[in-house]
Amino acid sequence: MVSKRTIVLGIESTAHTFGCGIVDDEGNILADVRSVYVPEKGGIHPREAAQHHSTHCSEVVKKALAEAHISIDKVSAIAIALGPGLGPCLRSGAVIARALAVHFSKPLLPVNHAVAHIEIGKMLTGAKDPLIVYVSGGNTIIAAFSGGRYRVFGETLDIALGNCLDVFARKLGLAPPYIIEGLHVVDKYAEKGEKIIDLPYVVKGEDLSYSGLLTAALRKAREPGVRIEDLCLSFRENAYNMLVEAAERALAHTKKKEVLLTGGVGASPILQGKLKLMAKEHQAKLYITPKKYMGDNGVMIAWTGVLLYKSGITVDVKESFIKQRWRLDEVDIPWIS
Numbered sequence: 001m002v003s004k005r006t007i008v009l010g011i012e013s014t015a016h017t018f019g020c021g022i023v024d025d026e027g028n029i030l031a032d033v034r035s036v037y038v039p040e041k042g043g044i045h046p047r048e049a050a051q052h053h054s055t056h057c058s059e060v061v062k063k064a065l066a067e068a069h070i071s072i073d074k075v076s077a078i079a080i081a082l083g084p085g086l087g088p089c090l091r092s093g094a095v096i097a098r099a100l101a102v103h104f105s106k107p108l109l110p111v112n113h114a115v116a117h118i119e120i121g122k123m124l125t126g127a128k129d130p131l132i133v134y135v136s137g138g139n140t141i142i143a144a145f146s147g148g149r150y151r152v153f154g155e156t157l158d159i160a161l162g163n164c165l166d167v168f169a170r171k172l173g174l175a176p177p178y179i180i181e182g183l184h185v186v187d188k189y190a191e192k193g194e195k196i197i198d199l200p201y202v203v204k205g206e207d208l209s210y211s212g213l214l215t216a217a218l219r220k221a222r223e224p225g226v227r228i229e230d231l232c233l234s235f236r237e238n239a240y241n242m243l244v245e246a247a248e249r250a251l252a253h254t255k256k257k258e259v260l261l262t263g264g265v266g267a268s269p270i271l272q273g274k275l276k277l278m279a280k281e282h283q284a285k286l287y288i289t290p291k292k293y294m295g296d297n298g299v300m301i302a303w304t305g306v307l308l309y310k311s312g313i314t315v316d317v318k319e320s321f322i323k324q325r326w327r328l329d330e331v332d333i334p335w336i337s
């Protein structure tokens with residue numbers, strides 16, 4: 001008897017990206033369509049981003065089905081990122097996911113966004129049991145699987161690394177755009193840095209604190225004679241080295257032989273180089289999620305949906321509440337034995 005192929009349609013809307021991905025149970029990516037909200041100025045405005053998602057959701061889902069060359073009746077289930085993320089953005093994605101599930105009588109799969117970043121990284125790199133370094137605009141987490149869940153060994157105590165880098169660049173007038181020639185603008189300016197300026201470096205056990213670094217660096221920028229390039233170099237050295245130190249402590253503690261880098265900030269070649277060196281010192285191998293799937297996308301939601309579906313985990317539409325602060329370590333992971 002031939003078993004039925006599972007196909008999951010996943011929806012991502014936790015922050016600036018509205019994405020729809022379609023994936024089968026062998027990890028084949030059938031569709032990956034995204035529409036990204038770009039604020040006119042400043043950071044993400046949650047209500048504006050949600051408005052963007054509501055405006056574009058229909059065309060994104062239609063495009064994804066067309067890209068996959070399937071009609072929705074071939075889809076086994078609908079996966080939705082219910083958190084963590086920005087409330088209005090999460091709500092806009094949840095509304096369309098619930099509507100699709102109800103209208104087409106499909107099971108609804110509740111995906112944690114952080115778990116999705118990890119699972120897509122593992123699926124695409126082949127990492128089996130890594131120490132996870134998940135760094136993005138909204139999250140900075142060092143985690144590893146143990147006893148049925150991804151356990152958090154270290155995390156930021158205040159702002160996320162990506163947020164710290166973006167706010168720093170924005171307040172200095174260097175961004176947007178945040179990416180120049182494939183590099184974050186802070187990495188780009190740091191290339192011409194020549195000397196290190198003393199800035200806060202705050203690692204507390206395996207946890208990190210970035211807010212003091214940000215405040216002090218912005219204060220330094222107002223001092224006469226301070227070169228922006230030197231400041232960017234000093235800022236990013238501290239920001240990245242703090243993360244690598246915390247990851248190294250977690251690696252020594254867990255004795256994992258793999259390190260997986262995932263999340264949008266992981267695209268930095270400077271950060272990748274530092275983590276690679278650290279992993280090598282501990283005879284561990286660094287796995288880097290392909291750049292295309294480091295940032296937010298619907299494919300990672302769809303793939304995690306496949307794992308949930310195969311584990312028999314669905315959510316009743318009436319119970320499919322969004323969870324803005326849904327922690328990684330609150331999620332049971334039954335697909336890892």
Ligand code: FE2
Pocket residue numbers: 113117136263264295296
């Ligand atoms: Fe993300």
